[in-house]
Amino acid sequence: MSGTDVLRDPGQRAVFCGLTGIVWLHRKIEDAFFLVVGSRTCAHLIQSAAGVMIFAEPRFATAIIEERDLAGMADANEELDRVVDRLLERRPEIKLLFLVGSCPSEVIKLDLSRAALRLSTKHQGRARVLNYSGSGIETTFTQGEDACLASIVPELPADKSDAPSLIVAGALADVVEDQFARLFAQIGIEKVAFVPARAAALETPVGPNTRFLLAQPFLTETARALESRGAAQIAAPFPLGAEGTAAWFHAAAAAFCIKPDVVDAAIELPRARAVKALARYRAELAGKSLWFFADSQLEVPLARFLSRECGMRPAEVATPYLNQRLLAAELELLGDVPVHEAPDLERQLDRAKAARPDITVCGLGLANPLEALGLTTKWSIELVFSPIHGFEQAGDLAELFARPLDRAMRLAV
Amino acid sequence: MELTLWTYEGPPHIGAMRVATAMRNVHYVLHAPQGDTYADLLFTMIERRDKRPPVTYTTFQARDLGADTAELFKNAAREAVERYDPALLLVGASCTAELIQDDPGGLAAALGLDVPVVPLELPAYSKKENWGAAETFYRIVRGLCANAPRPELSGEGRKTANILGATALGFRHRDDLKEIHSILDALGIGINVVAPWEASPADITRLPEADFNIVLYPEVARTAADWLKREFGQPMTSAVPIGVGATRDFIEEVAALAGVDPTPALSHSNLPWYSRSVDSTYLTGKRVFVFGDATHVIAAARVATEEFGFTLAGIGTYSRELAREVRAVAKQHGLEALIADDHLAVEEAIRAASPELVLGTQMERHIAKRLGIACAVISAPVHVQDFPARHSPQMGFEGANVLWDSWVHPLVMGLEEHLLTMFRDDVEFHDRAGPSHLGAEHKASDLAQEAIADEPEPQNDNVALWEPEAEKELSKIPFFVRGKARRNTEAFANERGVSRITLDTLYEAKAHYGR
Numbered sequence: 001m002s003g004t005d006v007l008r009d010p011g012q013r014a015v016f017c018g019l020t021g022i023v024w025l026h027r028k029i030e031d032a033f034f035l036v037v038g039s040r041t042c043a044h045l046i047q048s049a050a051g052v053m054i055f056a057e058p059r060f061a062t063a064i065i066e067e068r069d070l071a072g073m074a075d076a077n078e079e080l081d082r083v084v085d086r087l088l089e090r091r092p093e094i095k096l097l098f099l100v101g102s103c104p105s106e107v108i109k110l111d112l113s114r115a116a117l118r119l120s121t122k123h124q125g126r127a128r129v130l131n132y133s134g135s136g137i138e139t140t141f142t143q144g145e146d147a148c149l150a151s152i153v154p155e156l157p158a159d160k161s162d163a164p165s166l167i168v169a170g171a172l173a174d175v176v177e178d179q180f181a182r183l184f185a186q187i188g189i190e191k192v193a194f195v196p197a198r199a200a201a202l203e204t205p206v207g208p209n210t211r212f213l214l215a216q217p218f219l220t221e222t223a224r225a226l227e228s229r230g231a232a233q234i235a236a237p238f239p240l241g242a243e244g245t246a247a248w249f250h251a252a253a254a255a256f257c258i259k260p261d262v263v264d265a266a267i268e269l270p271r272a273r274a275v276k277a278l279a280r281y282r283a284e285l286a287g288k289s290l291w292f293f294a295d296s297q298l299e300v301p302l303a304r305f306l307s308r309e310c311g312m313r314p315a316e317v318a319t320p321y322l323n324q325r326l327l328a329a330e331l332e333l334l335g336d337v338p339v340h341e342a343p344d345l346e347r348q349l350d351r352a353k354a355a356r357p358d359i360t361v362c363g364l365g366l367a368n369p370l371e372a373l374g375l376t377t378k379w380s381i382e383l384v385f386s387p388i389h390g391f392e393q394a395g396d397l398a399e400l401f402a403r404p405l406d407r408a409m410r411l412a413v
Numbered sequence: 414m415e416l417t418l419w420t421y422e423g424p425p426h427i428g429a430m431r432v433a434t435a436m437r438n439v440h441y442v443l444h445a446p447q448g449d450t451y452a453d454l455l456f457t458m459i460e461r462r463d464k465r466p467p468v469t470y471t472t473f474q475a476r477d478l479g480a481d482t483a484e485l486f487k488n489a490a491r492e493a494v495e496r497y498d499p500a501l502l503l504v505g506a507s508c509t510a511e512l513i514q515d516d517p518g519g520l521a522a523a524l525g526l527d528v529p530v531v532p533l534e535l536p537a538y539s540k541k542e543n544w545g546a547a548e549t550f551y552r553i554v555r556g557l558c559a560n561a562p563r564p565e566l567s568g569e570g571r572k573t574a575n576i577l578g579a580t581a582l583g584f585r586h587r588d589d590l591k592e593i594h595s596i597l598d599a600l601g602i603g604i605n606v607v608a609p610w611e612a613s614p615a616d617i618t619r620l621p622e623a624d625f626n627i628v629l630y631p632e633v634a635r636t637a638a639d640w641l642k643r644e645f646g647q648p649m650t651s652a653v654p655i656g657v658g659a660t661r662d663f664i665e666e667v668a669a670l671a672g673v674d675p676t677p678a679l680s681h682s683n684l685p686w687y688s689r690s691v692d693s694t695y696l697t698g699k700r701v702f703v704f705g706d707a708t709h710v711i712a713a714a715r716v717a718t719e720e721f722g723f724t725l726a727g728i729g730t731y732s733r734e735l736a737r738e739v740r741a742v743a744k745q746h747g748l749e750a751l752i753a754d755d756h757l758a759v760e761e762a763i764r765a766a767s768p769e770l771v772l773g774t775q776m777e778r779h780i781a782k783r784l785g786i787a788c789a790v791i792s793a794p795v796h797v798q799d800f801p802a803r804h805s806p807q808m809g810f811e812g813a814n815v816l817w818d819s820w821v822h823p824l825v826m827g828l829e830e831h832l833l834t835m836f837r838d839d840v841e842f843h844d845r846a847g848p849s850h851l852g853a854e855h856k857a858s859d860l861a862q863e864a865i866a867d868e869p870e871p872q873n874d875n876v877a878l879w880e881p882e883a884e885k886e887l888s889k890i891p892f893f894v895r896g897k898a899r900r901n902t903e904a905f906a907n908e909r910g911v912s913r914i915t916l917d918t919l920y921e922a923k924a925h926y927g928r
Contacts, residue, residue: 040541043420270920365465
């Protein structure tokens with residue numbers, strides 16, 4: 001590894017659990033419903049995160065474990081079946097149901113994978129039932145998406161054709177997905193599929209002729225699941241910024257034996273646009289110090305983009321989990337910046353308050369308290385909820401960081 | 414197992430957090446898995462507080478379960494006391510920690526910390542948020558006052574009262590307190606302690622010195638007030654001053670407890686005149702469905718019928734602790750009260766009652782949207798928009814003014830929507846161009862189509878033509894910024910003499926102008 005130290009100081013963590021992934025996954029996978037099996041805390045978390053949107057019909061819910069369920073396992077399974085029956089009756093359009101494990105369901109060892117098999121059989125032809133864990137004890141924030149996609153992969157049909165195909169893994173904004181699909185077509189990669197697929201999540205074929213590219217850095221288990229289906233990973237930096245996106249497409253093309261000049265021709269215009277769009281924000285961001293609290297695993301690629309393409313100075317980069325294999329290309333580009341893996345919250349706050357960075361990227365539990373201390377913050381969850389990937393979004397991504405600084409300059413009260 | 418789309422209350426440890434966050438010099442060590450820190454956001458985002466809640470979480474993970482989670486808790490407690498030096502330490506468990514049975518109370522006692530510790534037993538699988546708040550407040554009061562001497566009340570001089578029940582994340586608690594303060598000022602009654610709102614543990618120990626207690630929010634304060642009555646003989650109020658009539662009752666009750674004349678506090682509200690003015694005649698007999706916590710529901714039922722002239726079409730609460738009181742009100746109106754925390758049961762009851770107005774919580778906004786019924790929020794749970802910047806009480810005479818405006822507001826819009834239904838082919842006020850910013854029957858997709866349809870025609874002839882592919886791409890941009898993107902792209906094309914707008918032109922312009 002290239003001059004990057006990984007520092008560990010475990011302690012209190014202020015992060016979301018993987019259940020939060022439901023908030024964006026249920027918008028992306030249109031025919032799916034997410035049923036959390038957990039406690040009132042789990043239900044409360046999801047509605048606190050998503051509840052400001054007013055839904056006529058939300059595509060997620062919680063089966064809340066009650067005292068009598070804790071008494072005996074057999075009861076809990078019967079109860080779960082009853083809840084699923086009621087749900088599918090109410091929502092006939094649902095084709096795919098995820099049973100999402102939580103801390104309570106895992107601590108009491110409720111076997112949701114067996115429940116998913118049982119319910120899939122019972123509702124055969126009507127709905128498929130899958131299972132993954134979004135619990136806080138197992139997953140941090142975006143790892144919920146990883147666990148969800150990893151549960152989809154074994155269900156995908158086998159690709160029996162000889163033609164090589166490409167899978168792009170990671171939920172992307174629809175507009176970004178369309179841009180990427182067009183560029184792959186121009187480069188000459190014919191068979192490209194996205195996981196998760198918008199409508200029919202379980203219809204993307206996968207097999208030994210499949211190559212896959214990760215669009216998101218937090219897909220450790222998804223990558224493993226794809227590899228176990230025979231697919232091979234294409235190592236690349238992540239498509240954030242002009243540099244990252246160009247390298248990502250080049251890596252894909254190389255894996256399909258397409259010459260670099262073909263790629264350069266295809267991406268010439270959008271790359272030039274990205275560089276141009278970034279120039280206006282570089283002026284505002286260059287030289288500013290940057291601080292990341294651990295949140296989504298996007299921290300390392302973002303720090304790489306902001307330092308190399310916007311001239312910012314990363315003072316501390318923390319990430320909830322560091323997969324050095326998936327991030328090898330990123331760490332190489334980031335260079336000599338220490339990366340903290342899941343550091344203790346209180347001690348990191350002490351360091352941030354002493355360092356007083358120009359921009360602190362942190363969760364919403366910390367953002368307003370830090371603003372009140374005079375630090376400018378960028379709340380990190382927005383980076384997961386916004387189209388930030390690809391050439392056309394490079395300027396938007398930089399703007400997300402320029403905006404809090406711009407605001408601090410404008411406000412006269 | 415209970416299928417829950419929305420939950421009216423959080424788990425009981427959220428109630429404990431609401432009490433701890435409301436107070437000063439208190440710290441709460443919560444044995445909880447990684448991820449339960451989401452609760453901080455309720456306070457920093459929804460209530461927009463400028464400090465982190467005074468809560469240390471142990472944030473254990475799966476790998477800790479095999480090891481010593483009790484040790485993790487002890488370290489967290491020790492470090493929290495060292496760092497924050499609180500005057501009172503609360504310790505407890507969240508739902509998952511309850512399952513692993515580490516006994517935070519016993520562990521904290523064994524640590525021999527140099528600070529009073531109140532252990533909280535909050536059964537997460539049978540009780541909920543308000544119960545947790547009430548129990549926590551009661552445990553704190555009992556823990557700090559149990560050995561206090563019963564004060565000798567002389568019966569002479571100015572009487573004082575405690576104001577009990579206001580917490581962090583309470584619906585309009587901040588502004589209600591201001592109204593109660595001004596009522597007590599007008600009556601010449603002293604305020605001994607306000608709690609838990611901004612009270613320190615030292616303030617709590619002074620609770621027995623008051624002549625009586627004002628129970629502002631029974632869901633939170635009644636358990637503690639009952640205990641104070643038993644231990645120290647302090648009487649408590651029963652009227653909750655929401656609405657003009659209830660505020661008058663409250664003032665008379667408080668004045669009687671203090672032995673003073675109520676008249677100076679009986680000031681003015683605009684509600685009675687607004688309600689009598691002819692503009693309000695159309696409100697008569699409007700059918701209203703009321704749901705929320707028991708206190709706000711009981712108050713709203715009275716205000717709706719006696720002060721707005723509505724007809725009560727349905728009433729219910731999720732507060733099982735005060736179900737009896739709500740049933741009594743329902744009976745007066747010839748109704749059966751709905752006591753439920755099942756959002757689907759509430760939806761069914763509203764559908765069956767088919768009211769013209771729903772007075773409820775954030776959850777009833779979802780139902781009302783689905784059923785296309787006007788709706789106003791009267792009770793927690795609420796979201797960020799119901800922690801407003803402006804003074805916005807529910808209690809007292811100013812509170813009555815606020816109730817008037819906020820309940821009538823969606824109905825005026827409702828009337829407009831009825832006109833739309835009657836004349837739906839009107840060229841201007843057609844179905845999809847409805848005026849309601851409340852969006853009762855609007856879908857974003859409708860608005861999106863409308864935004865496309867309503868784009869102004871090109872102003873002059875040299876505006877470039879859109880390629881279908883570019884036009885399609887444009888439609889993927891959210892409707893509220895689409896107009897701007899279209900204008901920018903056309904201006905960009907004009908400046909460069911481009912005659913056909915392609916995908917690339919669209920993005921060239923985007924790169925040129927930024928967002």
